[in-house]
Amino acid sequence: MGAPAVLRQPVHGGDLSGLRQAHAGDWIDLSTGINPFAWPVPELPTEAWTRLPSSDDMTALLQAARQAYGAPAEAGIVAVPGTQAAIQLLPRLFARPQGVVRIGILGPTYGEHAHVWRSMGHDVVEIDGVPGSLQGFDVLLAVNPNNPDGRGLGLPLLRRWHEDLAARGGWLILDEAFADVVPEVSFCAEAGKPGLVILRSFGKFFGLAGLRLGFVLGPEIVTGAIRVTAGPWAVSGPALQIGCAALSDTQWQVGMRDELRARARRFDQSMRERGIHVLGGTSLFRLAKIADAASFAAALRGRGIHVRVFDYEPQWMRFGLPADEAEFWRRFVLALSELRG
Structure with a gap:
């Protein structure tokens, strides 16, 4: 038996290690879709750090998550240390008796989904766009809204897909990592039904990615x-205490959605004024079309701005929203001038 094939790990943003030699000053990291305006974390009681997490704290967190996401009382829900942990587990849980699942993944999208299912030996079909038929698939996985283009899938379509798959023992898996900014696209009201799994990220919208918290x-x-x-x-x-308090803070959530939408509109307008076409995104990230994205990203790194580019589409560049808009645009214009000569 030969050695197993080594799958290439997907590239991610959010890590400035190794980049600091390109720019010695302060960095503006726009390589992720994490809210730069984090929920204000209060001082925690000492017991949160010194004692083991309690079942009461977990119950309170899950109740807050159900309410925040609009999930029915009968739906199962579990907290995980970041949704990436759940993404790693799902291919193990969904194996058929024969061991291999045929899964369709709507793409292009977050690369870890295809990577982890392939790493477990499953038959992965990456679907470009919206499939006309689900015949032959055991599982369909979609990120809604999608990363990196922000594509949203309507609730009637999701309902039709779910009914089709569940009727023959299949599953619809929805990654709603960015649904907090557009809660109207969420399918969580249907959570708990057979054949449906939904992932929710906490850290992106609340700007607390380092907390490592998510839900299934x-x-x-x-x-x-x-x-x-x-x-x-x-x-x-x-994480239990901070997550519970933040998910219960509806006033902050409503205000932050409005703030992010306004900032995304300003970002798009500024891009258009500089001759750059914005393809889409969410209010936590914007996807732009730029002739030579790799060269422009290198010019931005030289100015201390880290963004995402994609090897499967050389004209795509994704920007998170900057906290300091004036400083970002100052550096951006310098990089743009450098690129255009």
Whole structure:
């Protein structure tokens, strides 16, 4: 038996290690879709750090998440240390008796989904756009709204897909990592039904990615299996308390959605004024079309701005929203002048 094939790890943003030699000053990291205006974390009681997380704290967090996401009381829900942890687990949970699942993944999208299913030996079909038929698929996975283009899938279409798959024992998996900024696209009201799994990220919208907190909603057969596999105390005490408080802060959430939408509109207008076409995105990230994205990204790195480019589309560049708009545009214009000579 030969050695197993080594799959190339997807490239991610958010890590400035190795880049500081390109720019010795302060960096503006726009390589992720994380809110630059984090929910204000209060001082926590000492017990949050010194004692093991309690079941009461977990119950309070899950109740807050259900309410924030609009999930039915009967839906199963489990907290995980970041949705990436759930993404790693799902291919193990959904294996058929023969071991291999045929999964369709709507793309191009977040690369870890295809990567982890392939790494477990499953048959992965990356679908460009919206499939005309789901015949032959055991699982369909979609990111809604999508990363990096912000494409949204309507609720009637999701309902039709779910009914089709569930009727023959299949599953629809939805990654709603960016749905907090557009809650109207969320399918969480249907959570708990057979054949449906939904992932929700906490850190992106609340700007607290380092907390490592996320949720999986679905039938108890799935959420229970994740809970057992993750083991006791999978989520830290501080994450339980901060997550519960933030998810319960509806006033902050409503105000932040409005603020992010306004900033995204200003960003798009500034791009248009500089002759750059914005293709789409969400209010946490914008996708632009630039003739030579790799060269422009290198020019931006030389000015201390880190953005995302994509090897599958050389004219795409994704920007997170800058906290300091004036400083970002100052550096951006210098890089643009450098590129255009």
